[in-house]
Amino acid sequence: MPQGREIFPRLTVEENLLTGHAALRGRGEEPLPLREIYARFPVLQQMARRRGGDLSGGQQQLAIGRALVTRPKVLLLDEPTEGIQPDIVAEIGRVIAELARGGTMAILLVEQYLDFALELADRIAIMDRGRIVLEGDRATLDLEAARRHLTV
Numbered sequence: 001m002p003q004g005r006e007i008f009p010r011l012t013v014e015e016n017l018l019t020g021h022a023a024l025r026g027r028g029e030e031p032l033p034l035r036e037i038y039a040r041f042p043v044l045q046q047m048a049r050r051r052g053g054d055l056s057g058g059q060q061q062l063a064i065g066r067a068l069v070t071r072p073k074v075l076l077l078d079e080p081t082e083g084i085q086p087d088i089v090a091e092i093g094r095v096i097a098e099l100a101r102g103g104t105m106a107i108l109l110v111e112q113y114l115d116f117a118l119e120l121a122d123r124i125a126i127m128d129r130g131r132i133v134l135e136g137d138r139a140t141l142d143l144e145a146a147r148r149h150l151t152v
Contacts, residue, residue: 007062009053013044016052016062020069029071037065040095060084060092068099075099078110089116096120114143114150126150 007016014034021031038045041061047054052062060080067075077096081089097120100107111117117124118138125135126149134145 007052007055007059007066009051011052012049013052013055013062014048017044017066017069020066023070031069032071034069037068040068040098041065041091060088061095064092064095072105074106074108076108076110079112080109081111081113081116093119112150114146118143 008019011019017034017037024031038048041064044061044065052059055062064077064080080092080096084092093116096107096109099105100120100122107120109117109120114124118141121138123135123137124141124146125132126146127133128149133149134142136142
């Protein structure tokens with residue numbers, strides 16, 4: 001899922017989700033039914049007929065939902081909390097945690113907010129200028145060193 005969300009602003013929420021089906025064409029795989037996306041993100045079902053560009057913070061949920069339609073084996077999330085209000089951040093965190101517990105996909109989360117990442121990740125790697133400068137399991141990571149690397 002791209003950092004900038006990259007939804008189609010003139011398509012409805014439902015049409016945006018259905019664009020995920022195109023990635024499966026010719027692969028013989030069934031897309032995740034929209035009802036399952038709506039179960040994870042109820043706000044998307046409420047807004048199914050609204051245009052994607054009218055969603056504000058819901059755009060992030062729509063971008064994640066569109067990625068999930070393809071039943072990925074690896075889900076790459078690039079800063080899913082960027083520019084999102086706290087209640088939607090919490091909702092996104094809940095869904096990521098559910099997906100991780102499901103055990104059907106690996107999740108790589110790129111995130112600038114350490115606390116959000118710590119709630120979700122099994123392992124943390126902190127990068128500075130393209131190099132990993134600190135890494136470890138969530139339980140053993142040196143949080144003081146991590147915060148020093150992340151402070152501007």
